[in-house]
Amino acid sequence: MNDEFDVVVMGGGIAGLTAANRAAQQGLTVALLEQGTDERYACNSRYSGGVLHIACHNVKESPEQLVEVIEGATEGKADPVLAKALANTAGRAVDWLRDEGAKFIRVGSIVWQQHVLAPPRPIVAGLDWKGRGPDVTLRQLTANLERRGGRVLRMTGVALMEVQGRCVGLEAKDAQGAHQLRAKAVVLADGGFQGNAQMVREYMAIDSARVMQRGAGTGRGDGLRMAKGVGGRLSELSYFYGHMLSRDSFSNDKVWPYPQLDELGTVGIVVNAAGERFVDEGRGGVFVANTIARSADPLATWAIFDHAVWEGPGKAARIPANPNLEKAGGTIVRAATLQELASTTGLPAERLELTIGAYNAALANGALDTLNPRRSAAPIAPMPISTGPFYAVPICAGMTYTFGGIHADEHGRVVTDSGRPIDGLYAVGATTGGLEGGSGGGYVGGLIKSVSFGLRAAEDLAARLTQRVPLQ
Numbered sequence: 001m002n003d004e005f006d007v008v009v010m011g012g013g014i015a016g017l018t019a020a021n022r023a024a025q026q027g028l029t030v031a032l033l034e035q036g037t038d039e040r041y042a043c044n045s046r047y048s049g050g051v052l053h054i055a056c057h058n059v060k061e062s063p064e065q066l067v068e069v070i071e072g073a074t075e076g077k078a079d080p081v082l083a084k085a086l087a088n089t090a091g092r093a094v095d096w097l098r099d100e101g102a103k104f105i106r107v108g109s110i111v112w113q114q115h116v117l118a119p120p121r122p123i124v125a126g127l128d129w130k131g132r133g134p135d136v137t138l139r140q141l142t143a144n145l146e147r148r149g150g151r152v153l154r155m156t157g158v159a160l161m162e163v164q165g166r167c168v169g170l171e172a173k174d175a176q177g178a179h180q181l182r183a184k185a186v187v188l189a190d191g192g193f194q195g196n197a198q199m200v201r202e203y204m205a206i207d208s209a210r211v212m213q214r215g216a217g218t219g220r221g222d223g224l225r226m227a228k229g230v231g232g233r234l235s236e237l238s239y240f241y242g243h244m245l246s247r248d249s250f251s252n253d254k255v256w257p258y259p260q261l262d263e264l265g266t267v268g269i270v271v272n273a274a275g276e277r278f279v280d281e282g283r284g285g286v287f288v289a290n291t292i293a294r295s296a297d298p299l300a301t302w303a304i305f306d307h308a309v310w311e312g313p314g315k316a317a318r319i320p321a322n323p324n325l326e327k328a329g330g331t332i333v334r335a336a337t338l339q340e341l342a343s344t345t346g347l348p349a350e351r352l353e354l355t356i357g358a359y360n361a362a363l364a365n366g367a368l369d370t371l372n373p374r375r376s377a378a379p380i381a382p383m384p385i386s387t388g389p390f391y392a393v394p395i396c397a398g399m400t401y402t403f404g405g406i407h408a409d410e411h412g413r414v415v416t417d418s419g420r421p422i423d424g425l426y427a428v429g430a431t432t433g434g435l436e437g438g439s440g441g442g443y444v445g446g447l448i449k450s451v452s453f454g455l456r457a458a459e460d461l462a463a464r465l466t467q468r469v470p471l472q
């Protein structure tokens, strides 16, 4: 195929479908490339829980409030220009999705679950996406694009076409061979680099084989490689969005991507094979998952807690560990004493008791700072490990998507190290960096980021093309 479009979008997740539809809505000719060949191809958007939120806040809060929320969640490390752009767009992003036919429900008064794509997934363990809100929404967006005259091409984007520093299209391939798709602009929306073991090792110093892929694994860093190849800036590549999962995930598909086990490990403690703490659990599950992934043995990690945690925070998550982990066949070791817990898990009893003793004492004496590693009391408040039965759950790091990536400006334009936008090149969604990840933990919300910047990129592009402003 040799064809010409106003815009070619690479990636058919929610970011790419938003950009493509918004561009077509404004009269541009659009091709959207998706590498997946199944009718309902796998991608993180389809697997997602469907909650549109900003750092666990309602996206309809005022932009000023949302900027504060983003700053707080990222410990002030989010790019302020991107934070403001997201905060200004999030509310109308939800309205736009609704106008496209997406349905939302709200879950009671839970502040961050006021916009959940419907029908919501059931409260059960495992992967359960067919016919759920995100799946229905992606299919609706695909139908909308085709109705607007957009082309949905089942192809893999391979390389950017470039003339004198300007992006003029995308080379792609499918079973028929190679294709050149000429375009006035290309939007990269391929979802991150979590599925590329070499990039994960190079940029994050993590061995992918010892981390559970907590998503579709379809983001292989193609966009990042292409953007880098034309001088695009990359930002904050070190961290990923993810959670603690049962270590059984590697052999039991029923225990991932839910329940995530953050509540157990962050309210109690996380220990290694030596029975020692090695991470500040109070900084939250995303931070802990990142630390586990980089630890000496990511597959020898345990969450240790007591009955009060199991019956309290263990039941609190959207899809809680209690009782879903056990129902799905996940390993839970229960013991009347710490001695017995150690002997069943193979953890060294004396060291484990010392670790728990030191933790309990520091908690009781308000001396958590003296622990090594220190234990923060916020955002996750610790609970003692004192009420039997005691629990140990084998855990691992689950990587959902990479926080860092291509640095795009507030309009989604890919910029060089000097901050100059690259003509005709945009990037949106999880393939971009700059908002999250600077602090190792700050999750802002993958879906809302994708939809908001998908809209912004298409609007910028349309304004430039229709007003004949040169792309720069």
Ligand SMILES: Cc1cc2nc3c(=O)[nH]c(=O)nc-3n(C[C@H](O)[C@H](O)[C@H](O)COP(=O)(O)OP(=O)(O)OC[C@H]3O[C@@H](n4cnc5c(N)ncnc54)[C@H](O)[C@@H]3O)c2cc1C
Pocket: 010, 011, 012, 013, 014, 015, 016, 033, 034, 035, 036, 041, 042, 043, 044, 045, 046, 047, 048, 049, 050, 051, 052, 053, 155, 156, 157, 158, 189, 190, 191, 192, 214, 215, 216, 218, 219, 220, 222, 223, 257, 400, 401, 428, 429, 430, 431, 445, 446, 447, 448, 450
């Ligand atoms: C289990 C789970 C639960 C989640 N829950 C939530 C939630 O409740 N709320 C929330 O905000 N976020 C959630 N997320 C995160 C959210 O799903 C993502 O951040 C978001 O969907 C990213 O969208 P995207 O379009 O950028 O990427 P994706 O959805 O990953 O789409 C990228 C697409 O690009 C395609 N692609 C890749 N390379 C190429 C190529 N070279 N050529 C052509 N196509 C290519 C891929 O096949 C894929 O279809 C969750 C994620 C998971 C996995």
